[in-house]
Amino acid sequence: MSMQSDIHVTPVRRDIPEGGLLALDTVTLSRRHERMLAAAMRPCGGPAFWRLRKQREARDFLALAQVCGRLAVHELRLGEAFQAVAYMEVPVPCRPDETGRLRIAGGALIGLTYREEAVRLPAPGYAFANILAPHDVWHANVGGAEHGQPICLGQSMPAAIPLRELVLLIYGALSLQTVMIDERDVAGVMSADAARWWQQNLHRIPLTREPFIRPIEKGPAQEEARP
Amino acid sequence: MSASSAGAFETVVPTSRRGRAARVRVEARLPAFEGLSVDAPAALAGLRLAVVGAGSIGRNIVEKAARLHVGAVQVVDPGRFKPESLLTHCSLEPAEVDRRAPKARSAAEMAARISPATEVSYHAGPFEDLGPAALIDADAVLMATDNLAAEIAVAQHCLHLSKPLFHAAVYGEALLCQLRCYAHRPGRGPCLRCGLTPDEEDLLNRHVAFRCTGVAGERAVENRAVAATMSTAFLCSLAGDLAMNQVLRTALRLGSPVTDCQIEFCGYTWRTTVSPLPGRSPACRCDHTPWRVERLPGPVERRTLRELATRADLPGGSGGGSVQVDALLFVGLGVCPRCGLRPVRRFVAVGRPAGACDRCGAPLKAHPFFSSRPTPLAELGDVLDVPLGPLGADNAAGVVIRGADEGVLFRRQANGA
Numbered sequence: 017m018s019m020q021s022d023i024h025v026t027p028v029r030r031d032i033p034e035g036g037l038l039a040l041d042t043v044t045l046s047r048r049h050e051r052m053l054a055a056a057m058r059p060c061g062g063p064a065f066w067r068l069r070k071q072r073e074a075r076d077f078l079a080l081a082q083v084c085g086r087l088a089v090h091e092l093r094l095g096e097a098f099q100a101v102a103y104m105e106v107p108v109p110c111r112p113d114e115t116g117r118l119r120i121a122g123g124a125l126i127g128l129t130y131r132e133e134a135v136r137l138p139a140p141g142y143a144f145a146n147i148l149a150p151h152d153v154w155h156a157n158v159g160g161a162e163h164g165q166p167i168c169l170g171q172s173m174p175a176a177i178p179l180r181e182l183v184l185l186i187y188g189a190l191s192l193q194t195v196m197i198d199e200r201d202v203a204g205v206m207s208a209d210a211a212r213w214w215q216q217n218l219h220r221i222p223l224t225r226e227p228f229i230r231p232i233e234k235g236p237a238q239e240e241a242r243p
Numbered sequence: 244m245s246a247s248s249a250g251a252f253e254t255v256v257p258t259s260r261r262g263r264a265a266r267v268r269v270e271a272r273l274p275a276f277e278g279l280s281v282d283a284p285a286a287l288a289g290l291r292l293a294v295v296g297a298g299s300i301g302r303n304i305v306e307k308a309a310r311l312h313v314g315a316v317q318v319v320d321p322g323r324f325k326p327e328s329l330l331t332h333c334s335l336e337p338a339e340v341d342r343r344a345p346k347a348r349s350a351a352e353m354a355a356r357i358s359p360a361t362e363v364s365y366h367a368g369p370f371e372d373l374g375p376a377a378l379i380d381a382d383a384v385l386m387a388t389d390n391l392a393a394e395i396a397v398a399q400h401c402l403h404l405s406k407p408l409f410h411a412a413v414y415g416e417a418l419l420c421q422l423r424c425y426a427h428r429p430g431r432g433p434c435l436r437c438g439l440t441p442d443e444e445d446l447l448n449r450h451v452a453f454r455c456t457g458v459a460g461e462r463a464v465e466n467r468a469v470a471a472t473m474s475t476a477f478l479c480s481l482a483g484d485l486a487m488n489q490v491l492r493t494a495l496r497l498g499s500p501v502t503d504c505q506i507e508f509c510g511y512t513w514r515t516t517v518s519p520l521p522g523r524s525p526a527c528r529c530d531h532t533p534w535r536v537e538r539l540p541g542p543v544e545r546r547t548l549r550e551l552a553t554r555a556d557l558p559g560g561s562g563g564g565s566v567q568v569d570a571l572l573f574v575g576l577g578v579c580p581r582c583g584l585r586p587v588r589r590f591v592a593v594g595r596p597a598g599a600c601d602r603c604g605a606p607l608k609a610h611p612f613f614s615s616r617p618t619p620l621a622e623l624g625d626v627l628d629v630p631l632g633p634l635g636a637d638n639a640a641g642v643v644i645r646g647a648d649e650g651v652l653f654r655r656q657a658n659g660a
Contacts, residue, residue, distance in 0.1 A: 059621050061565050061647065063530040095619030096565045099612075127612035136399070136436060136528045137392050138448050146612040151583075162578050164610040174448040176528060 032083050032229065037180050041072075043079035049089070053078060056092040066132045070094045073130065073179040077102075080180050085230035087183070090125075098130040098179070101148065106190045107223035111152040112213070118154065120223065124190060125149040130179055141170040142206065144182050147190075156211035157189055157196055168196075168206050184228055192222040251373050251570075252317060252364040253348070255355040265359045269312040276497050283495050284312070288360075290494050291315040293381035295370055295397050296388035297350040298322065299331035299476065300411050303483030304385050306334055308361075309354035311491070315362035316354050317381060320347040320388075321369045331476045371396050372593075374569030376641025376654045379404065379536065383493065385486050387411045389472050391447045395529075398425070398435035403534045403650065405429050407493065407502070411486040415474030418510025420482040423520060424489055426502035429533035433503050433520035436529040481508065534643065534650040543639050543655050544632030551653055552620055552627070557646030564646040567617035568636045574614045575622075577607030584610065588626055590635040598635075617645060 033039035045053065053074055060067050074092060077100060081087040086105035093099040103125050110119040127146040134143065147153050147165040157168045169185040188194040195214070196205060205211045214221065269284050276283065290313040294301050297320035308316050323343045328335060339349050351365035366373060370393050377400075378384055384406050386397050394410065401408040410423040426432050439447070485506060492498055507516045523531065539546060540554070548566055557564050566573075571590040579585045579600035585607055591597045591614075596606040620627065631639060642653045 059619060061619055061645075063532055064648065065526075065528060066530070067647070095622060096615060096617050129612060132530070137395060143611075146610070148612065161583075162580055162608055164578060164608075164612055166611055172448070175444070 037080070037083075037184075037229075040076045040079040040083065040180065043082060045075070045078055046082060049078040049082065052089065052092050056094045060094040061096050062132055066135065067094075069135060070098045070130075073098055074100075077179055077183070080183060084228055086123075086187075086228070097132065098128070100128045102126050102128065104187065104190070106187055108147075108150060108190050109154045109192070109223065110150050111154045118217070118220065121150045124153070126186065128179070128182070130182075134173070135176045138172045138175050140168075141173055142166040142168040144169065144173065145186050154207075154210050154213070155190070155192075155195075156205050156207055156214055158210075159206040163206075166206065187228045191224050191226075192220075193225070195221060251368070251377060252366050253351075255348075255351045255363040255365065257355045257359040262359070264357060276495060278497060279495060281495055286494050287311050288314050290490075291317075291362075291380050291382050292490065293317040293319070293378045293384045294350075295319045295384065295386045295393070297346040297365075298387065298389065299328075299333075299472070299474065299479035300387035300413065300483045300486075301385070302332050302334070302346070302350045302353075303480040304387065304411070304486055305350040305354050306357065307484065307487040308490075309357040309363075311487075312358045313361055315380070316351070316364075317378065318347045318351045318354075318363070318365040319368075319370050319373070320345070320350070320365075321367065322346045324349070327471065331472075331474060331479050333476055333480050369393065370400075372570060374571075374639075374641055375400070375403065375534075375567060375643050375652055376569070378406065379641065379652070379654055381406060383407045383409060383490055385409045385411065385490065387483065387486070391443065391450060395436050395447070399529055401425065401427050402434060402529060402531055404536070404652070405533050408435070409486045409489055410435065411482040413472065413474045413478050413482045415472070415478060418478060420478060420485055420508045420510075422482065422485045422489060422506045424502050424504055424506070425520070430531070432523070434523055434527060434529050434531060437524040437527040438521045478510065532645070532648055532650050534645075534652045536652045536654060539642070539653045539655050541656075543642075544637035545630050546642075546653075547628050547630055548620065548623065548642075548644075549627040551642055551651075552644050554653075555644040555646075555651040557644065557649050557651070564644055565617040565619050566623070567643045567645070568631070568639045569641060570616070571636060571639075572609055572614045572616045573618040573623075574609040576610045576613035578610050579603065579605050579607050581605055584613075589633075590631075590639075617643070620644075 033042045056074060057071060060070055074094060078089060081089050088103045089100060090103060091101040103123055105123045108121040108124045110121050112118050125148040127148050129144060145167045147158060147167060151161050153165055159166045167186060167189055169182065169189060269287060273283055292308050292313055294304050294316060297305060297318050305316055305318055323345050324340045326340055329337060329340055334353060345367035347365040347367040351363045354361060355363040384397065384401050386394055386408060388394055398408060405427050407427060408425040412421045413419065425435065485508065489501060503520050505518050505520055552564065568590050571592055574587040574589065574591045574597045576584045577587040577597040582600055582602045585600050587597045587607060591609055597609045598607050600607055631637060640655050644651050
C-alpha cells in the first residue's frame with residue numbers, strides 16, 4: 017500500500033439514499049468505484065461467508081464515500097482482511113508548535129483493516145484504523161507514531177460491527193466530537209500527554225460540529241470527472 | 244518438578260519416574276467394562292487430551308485424566324488462583340493460592356505427580372496466543388472456561404482440525420451440569436458458534452474488554468464476566484466427571500456413541516437429559532473449512548512458501564490462497580523511531596521487535612496496518628521463494644495454506660525437523 021497524502025476528495029454527484037446509511041446498497045456506484053470494487057474482488061479470499069461479507073462492506077464503503085462528501089477511497093484490498101486506504105476530510109489535531117499553538121490538519125489518510133475474526137468475536141477498539149498521515153497527531157485516543165498511530169474507537173467493538181459505523185466513529189473521534197481524555201483509564205487513552213493537554217484545553221473541543229454527511233449544497237450538482 | 248519449553252507449551256518433567264506413583268499400574272483399579280473390546284490400558288496410554296480452562300471444572304478433568312494414566316495432557320489457562328478458588332477447586336492447596344500460582348501450571352504439575360508416565364505440558368496464557376498446530380496431537384479437546392470468546396476460538400480451532408470437543412459447564416443456581424459433545428466431522432455436524440443464542444451473542448460482546456496496552460503487543464484481553472461463576476465444588480467436579488466419562492467411553496468404545504448432543508444433569512430434579520445440538524447454520528460466522536494435515540517435508544527452515552503452496556495443490560494455485568505460520572504476523576513494513584516506515588517482510592511474533600532498521604540499526608516495531616495474519620500469498624511476491632528460516636519462521640510448528648474452501652496444515656516432523 018502506498019502512503020500518498022496528496023489526495024483530495026473529488027466532488028461527485030451526491031445522492032443521499034432515502035433510507036440514510038442503512039440504504040447504502042441502493043446507491044449506484046460511480047464508474048471509478050465500480051472498477052475499484054471489481055479489481056479488489058478478484059483476489060478476494062477466505063471462507064464463503066467472509067468473502068460475501070467483504071464484498072458487501074466494500075460496496076457499502078464506496079457508497080458511503082460517494083454519499084458523505086468527505087471521503088476519498090485511494091486503495092481497496094480484499095485478499096484476506098478487508099483493507100482500505102482512504103483520505104477523510106476532517107479537522108485533525110496535530111502536535112502544538114514551539115509556541116504551544118495547536119496545529120490542525122485538514123484531513124487524515126486512514127488505513128482501515130477489518131479482519132475475519134472481528135466478524136466472529138469482539139475486537140479491540142484500536143484494531144481497525146491507523147492514521148497514516150499526518151504523522152504527528154495530537155489526540156488522546158491516537159497512539160504514537162512508533163505504534164503506527166492506531167485510533168482507539170472504544171474499549172471493545174462488538175462482533176460483526178458494520179464498517180460504516182466504524183467510519184462514523186473515526187470521524188467523531190478525530191474531530192473530537194467523541195473523545196475520552198481521562199488518562200487514568202487504561203481502556204481508552206493512548207496518549208497520556210495529549211490527554212492531559214486536552215484536559216487543559218476543553219474549550220477547543222470539538223474541532224467541528226459538522227455532521228459526517230455534508231449537507232448537499234444548493235445549485236447544480238457537480239459530476240464526477242469521467243475519463 | 245521442573246519445566247522445559249516446547250514452543251508455546253512448557254513441558255512438566257517429574258522429579259522422579261521411579262517413585263511409588265510410577266509403580267502404580269492403571270489395571271490395578273480399572274474395571275472390566277461391559278462390552279469392552281479393546282486393550283483398555285493400551286488405549287488409555289495412547290490417549291492424548293487437551294484441556295482448555297484449568298479452573299474448578301478443568302482442574303478436575305486434568306486430575307481424573309492423570310488418574311487414568313492417559314498418554315498426554317496439554318493444559319491451557321491464562322488465569323491465576325484467587326482466595327475464592329479454594330471454594331470450588333478440588334485438590335488445591337492454600338499455599339498455591341497464597342502465591343497466586345498459574346492455574347495451568349498447577350494443574351499440569353498435579354497431573355505429573357499423579358501419573359509420572361503421562362506427558363504433561365501447559366500454556367499459562369490465552370488460548371488465542373497459540374498457533375494452528377498447537378493441539379494437533381490431541382485426540383480430544385475438553386473445554387471448561389468462563390470466557391465465551393476463548394470458547395469460540397477453541398471451537399473454531401477444533402472445527403479446522405476435525406477434533407472432537409467436549410464443552411463442560413455448570414449453572415449453579417439450578418444445580419445444573421452441562422456437557423456439549425461436538426464430533427466435528429468434516430463438513431457436517433453442529434458448531435458452537437452456530438448454536439449461540441441472541442442472549443449469548445449479547446453476553447459475548449459485553450464480556451470482552453481490551454486495554455490499550457495491547458497495541459504494544461502486551462496481553463490486552465480482559466474477561467469482564469459480570470460475576471464469577473457461582474457454583475459449588477461438587478457441581479464443578481461433577482461436570483468435569485461427566486466430561487471424562489464421555490472421553491473414556493469414546494476412547495474405549497463403550498456403549499453406543501454419544502456425539503453432537505448436550506447432556507444435562509439437574510441436581511433438583513435428579514434427571515439426566517440428552518438432547519441433540521442444533522445443526523450448522525448457513526448464517527454462521529465461523530469458518531467451517533476442515534484442514535488436511537500433512538507433515539512438512541524435511542526441515543522447516545529450508546522449506547519455501549511456494550513449495551508448500553504447490554504441495555497443498557489448492558484450487559487457484561499459489562496465487563489465490565493465504566498463509567499463516569504459527570501465530571506469527573507477517574510484517575510488511577515496520578516503524579523505525581528515527582527513519583519512519585522501513586521494509587521488514589518477514590514473520591514476527593506479536594509484541595516482539597520486527598528486526599533492525601536497514602538504515603540506522605534501531606529496533607523496528609511492526610506497523611499494524613502493514614502486518615497481517617493470515618497473509619494473501621499473492622501479496623508476498625519474492626518472499627514466496629525465500630526459505631522459512633531466514634523469514635523468521637525457522638522453528639515453526641505449523642504452516643497453514645488456505646484456499647477458498649479448503650486448507651492444508653503442514654506440521655513439523657515429530658523430531659523437530
